Amino acid sequence: MNHSDVNQDKKVQWLEQLVGRDLLDKMLCSFSKSTGLKAILVDNKGNTLISTDHAIKDCDFCQMIKSDSNGAKKCQRSYARACIEASKYGEPYIFRCHAGLIMWAAPILLDGYVGSIICGQVLMWEPEDYFLExxxxxxxxxxxxxxxVKWSASQLEIMSSDKVQAAADLLFVVANQVMQSGMTVLEQRREIAAQQARLAEEIQARKRAEVAMSTIESRTNRINSLEKEQELRTMVRNGEKRAAERLLEKILVDIFAKNSNHLDTLKTRVMELVVIISRAAVDGGAELSEVLQLNAIFYQELHDIPSSDELCLWTKKMLESYMSYLESNKNQKNLQAIQKAAEYIRNNYRNKLTIDDIAQAVYLSPCYVSRIFKQGLGCTLMEYLTQVRVEEAKTMLKNPKYNVMQVAEESGFEDPGYFTRVFKKLEGVTPSRFKQHAL
Structure with missing residues (x-):
């Protein structure tokens, strides 16, 4: 393995540690399957780190270009340039590759790492003779x-500028999710070191203190401990990460101060915390089967911990794992809900759709799905529905067999007058004028 391959493997491993290989692959595949467009993760040298070949292959045109070693190198250089441009502006970058296809890159900027998710392999216009030349x-x-190659170019998918921009925006949502997940892990690692130092200092202070416990005091402390554990359960369930970390620190101080010389007793108490936190995670929306798998891993790790100091740090990491999983699971479900809502609109735009209809299709409340859709795509559900209808209307207007009235009805507009107003607002011309120029 050469030096370049080693560096590329390290980049992949680093991203996997921060975000998780399964999550990266799942996010790219979800995007590719929902849009029908292949997505890959590349570094700033244009090297492909993760690809969705197992879900969607390159188009025939790109496969032929990449079959030649020089063609593959040119593709890599195109990716590298797009990665740099996207990172420069911090937003989706739409570009033509060296072979003339339209693609777009969504930047990933993470603690000095520069990469991009790249997607495309389409055209934005009918391939005429000069283009093939x-x-x-x-x-x-x-x-x-x-x-x-020229024949395969003539078979490429043709997408409108609006659809290209919408796909680029959706890809940007995926890239932002990757960065958010990675930054969460980086922040957790930094906090663990600082909190470990503070916790160790406080534990030592407790060890030096002479504590005289009476039966009543012990009972009172136990009641307080149960109350703290119940409060911790509520915080984890509600996703209150910072508050849960602070409360866990207090609980650990109590546990370790009383049982510092009895490792088995400490492990038993920590085991109880694992049960409390994992149940709270399930109550908060985590998948039971996945939580049980985490529990099995944690139980084995807990058994192998050799000292109380390592046990204290491990307990903190255990909470971090559950909280990070809850947060990632919530964000991933939001992304899937956005994709499902967009797909439902595209499949049913001819019908009279309401926000309630869309919310029911994705099993969420109207208020919630409206909010995450706006946050994810930058437009409301009804604005997206209108865009889809207008795109379909533009396609039909180019066909001489349809008149404007028929186009309005077939594309989901009940009122032709309203259709004309909306079409002119989005396209700058009336449907009639658009049809005249299109024929």
């Missing part, structure tokens, strides 16, 4: 079948 010039020098 341009492609022939672009791929000159590659050992590939030029005629086959």
């Amino acid at each position: 341009e492609i022939e010039e672009m791929v000159k020098g590659l050992h590939i079948d030029i005629a086959a």
Whole structure:
């Protein structure tokens, strides 16, 4: 393995530690399956770190280009340039690759790491003769079948500028989710070190103190401990990360101060905390089967811990794991809900749709789905529905068999007058004028 391969493996491993390979792969595959567009994760050198080949393959055009080593290198350089441009502006970057296809890159900027999620392999216009001649010039020098390449170019999907922008925006949502997950883990690692030092200092102070416990005091302390544990359960269930960490620190101080010389007793008490926290995670919306898998891992790790100091730090990390999982699970479910809502609109735009209809289709409340859709795509559900209807209307207007009245009805607009107003607002011309120029 050469030096470049080693560095690439380290980048993948670093991202996996921060975000998780399964989550990265699941997010890219969810995007690809919902949009029909292949997505890959690349570094700032254009190297592909994670690909969705197992879900969606490259188009025939790209496969032929990449079959030549020089063509593959040019693709890599295109990716590297797009990655740099996207990171420069911190927003989706739409570009033409070296072979002439339209693609877009969503930047990932994480603690000095620069990468991008890249997607596309489409055209934004009908491939005319001059374009095919341009492609022939672009791929000159590659050992590939030029005629086959030009034919495959003519078969590429054609997307409107609005759809390209919408897909780029949705990809940006995915990239932001990756960055948010990674930053959460980085922040947790930094806090663990600081909190470990504070916790160790307070434990030592408790050890030096002479504590005389009477039966009544012991009973009172036990009641207080149960109240703290119940409060911890509520905080975890509600996703109150900072408050839960502070309360766990207090609980650990109580436990370790009383049982510092009895490792088995400490492990038993910590085991009780694992049960409390894991049940709270399930109450908070985590999948029971996945929580049980985490529990099995934690029980084995707990058994192998050799000292009380390591046990204290491990307990803190255990809480971090559950809280991070709850947060990631919530964000992933939101992304899936946005994708399902968008897909439902695209499949039912001809019908009279309401926000309640869309919310019912994704099993969420109307208020909640409206909020996450706006946050995710930057437009409301009804604005997105209107965009989809207008895009369908534009396609139908190009067909001479339909008049404006028919187009309005078939694309989901009940009132032709309203259709005309909306169409002109979005496209700058009336449907009639658009049809005249399109024919």
